[in-house]
Amino acid sequence: MTQSHSPKSPTTSSPVAPDPKPARAPLDDDLSREFQVEPGFERFDQKWDIYNRAHWDESIDPKDFFASYDMAQCVFRESEGFTQWDFALRNAGWHLTDWTSELKEPTEDRREGFSDYYTMHRSGAPTPVALGSPEDTTGRIKKAAEFLGAGRVGVCDLDERWVYARNYSRLTKESKPLELPPEMRHAILVVVPMDYELGKTYPSSLGGAATGSGYTHDLITVLALAQFIRNLGFRAIASLNDTALSIPMAIAAGLGEYGRNGLLITKEYGPRVRIGKVFTDLPLIPDQPTKFGVKEFCEVCDRCTRGCPVNAIPFAEPQSEPPNRSSLAHVTKWTVNAEKCFSYWTSTNTECAICIRVCPYNKDYSKWWVRIGRRLAGTRLRRWMLKLDIALGFGRRVKPTGWWRRGSAR
Numbered sequence: 001m002t003q004s005h006s007p008k009s010p011t012t013s014s015p016v017a018p019d020p021k022p023a024r025a026p027l028d029d030d031l032s033r034e035f036q037v038e039p040g041f042e043r044f045d046q047k048w049d050i051y052n053r054a055h056w057d058e059s060i061d062p063k064d065f066f067a068s069y070d071m072a073q074c075v076f077r078e079s080e081g082f083t084q085w086d087f088a089l090r091n092a093g094w095h096l097t098d099w100t101s102e103l104k105e106p107t108e109d110r111r112e113g114f115s116d117y118y119t120m121h122r123s124g125a126p127t128p129v130a131l132g133s134p135e136d137t138t139g140r141i142k143k144a145a146e147f148l149g150a151g152r153v154g155v156c157d158l159d160e161r162w163v164y165a166r167n168y169s170r171l172t173k174e175s176k177p178l179e180l181p182p183e184m185r186h187a188i189l190v191v192v193p194m195d196y197e198l199g200k201t202y203p204s205s206l207g208g209a210a211t212g213s214g215y216t217h218d219l220i221t222v223l224a225l226a227q228f229i230r231n232l233g234f235r236a237i238a239s240l241n242d243t244a245l246s247i248p249m250a251i252a253a254g255l256g257e258y259g260r261n262g263l264l265i266t267k268e269y270g271p272r273v274r275i276g277k278v279f280t281d282l283p284l285i286p287d288q289p290t291k292f293g294v295k296e297f298c299e300v301c302d303r304c305t306r307g308c309p310v311n312a313i314p315f316a317e318p319q320s321e322p323p324n325r326s327s328l329a330h331v332t333k334w335t336v337n338a339e340k341c342f343s344y345w346t347s348t349n350t351e352c353a354i355c356i357r358v359c360p361y362n363k364d365y366s367k368w369w370v371r372i373g374r375r376l377a378g379t380r381l382r383r384w385m386l387k388l389d390i391a392l393g394f395g396r397r398v399k400p401t402g403w404w405r406r407g408s409a410r
């Protein structure tokens with residue numbers, strides 16, 4: 001990918017958030033009411049993200065987890081799902097996302113996609129295109145996003161609360177200022193589905209191929225979408241897991257609800273998605289949060305809690321205090337214990353995602369009867385639907401060798 005900067009490059013613009021001061025929280029918006037964001041809320045410092053802590057915090061031991069993404073260092077096993085074939089496919093799925101993240105790390109202290117937003121764009125058009133109404137512009141942007149790979153797309157106002165207070169530098173092992181141009185008033189959120197069949201093999205390194213491939217397709221989509229907007233003569237910054245918390249933004253953009261497993265639950269793919277985002281100054285119409293009964297279903301369901309091998313997902317009611325510093329405080333929600341979760345990942349050297357596999361919302365919604373089931377799950381029949389889901393065997397693990405043996409679909 002060509003790496004060039006426009007005069008409007010985000011790296012040359014004035015920062016919106018150079019210091020970690022608490023954001024002014026608009027306490028009466030939809031998300032504030034949903035999550036009871038408390039006045040003491042402070043924005044998250046990326047240094048405390050569990051993957052970053054594994055680089056500087058001696059209490060978090062990554063073991064061979066990060067090394068396993070390098071085939072020269074990866075230790076394969078005989079157990080199915082963890083062979084060289086399986087790790088080879090997982091690391092191939094991650095390849096583009098990993099490779100691009102390393103391009104600017106040695107010279108610019110940027111780990112794009114993980115810690116820092118992407119800067120690998122062409123300049124775009126020097127003058128802005130003539131726009132129609134904001135409704136027309138929003139419709140065109142969504143159409144383009146879907147064409148470029150998004151499974152779903154939504155728009156939200158950029159809520160400063162979800163932007164990280166500071167970024168993390170792997171070079172210095174310290175926080176560093178996060179610079180996001182203040183003109184970026186909107187975010188376009190995209191979700192890309194992960195492979196349903198491969199996801200049935202979690203936990204396995206083979207299943208990790210669905211995760212890596214999901215991120216890589218996300219990366220392609222947000223990079224292309226940001227370039228499209230630049231080609232129209234406006235500002236756009238592509239972002240993956242960097243810069244801001246994707247889940248509350250995706251909820252604000254109407255892409256789904258929040259689940260007990262700490263994930264976005266979308267109507268079209270359940271929790272089986274990866275989220276990407278594009279920050280822009282293009283005038284757009286924000287979407288509204290959507291409801292289809294997830295919260296009420298999670299209140300009677302505990303499949304993710306029971307399925308988690310390290311008890312990282314709470315049985316209890318939503319709490320405002322997180323289990324440790326790797327999650328937001330002063331927001332009342334179900335919070336996964338990131339330390340416990342990551343400890344399991346390091347014990348297997350791969351992503352887990354059992355909590356995605358077993359979730360009753362993790363379905364193939366191309367089937368009409370599955371869509372009817374989703375509708376019933378949003379009614380008073382939810383307990384019955386949960387029992388039916390278990391009785392029909394949804395969420396059971398499929399052996400990774402079975403996935404390989406089925407061979408090509410063609």
Ligand code: SF4
Pocket residue numbers: 307308309310311312313336340341342344345352353354355356
């Ligand atoms: S990814 Fe696995 S270990 Fe982590 S919370 Fe989900 S089920 Fe538990």
Ligand code: SF4
Pocket residue numbers: 259260261262297298299301302303304305358359360361
């Ligand atoms: S498994 Fe059940 S409790 Fe967990 S997120 Fe899915 S629906 Fe909610």
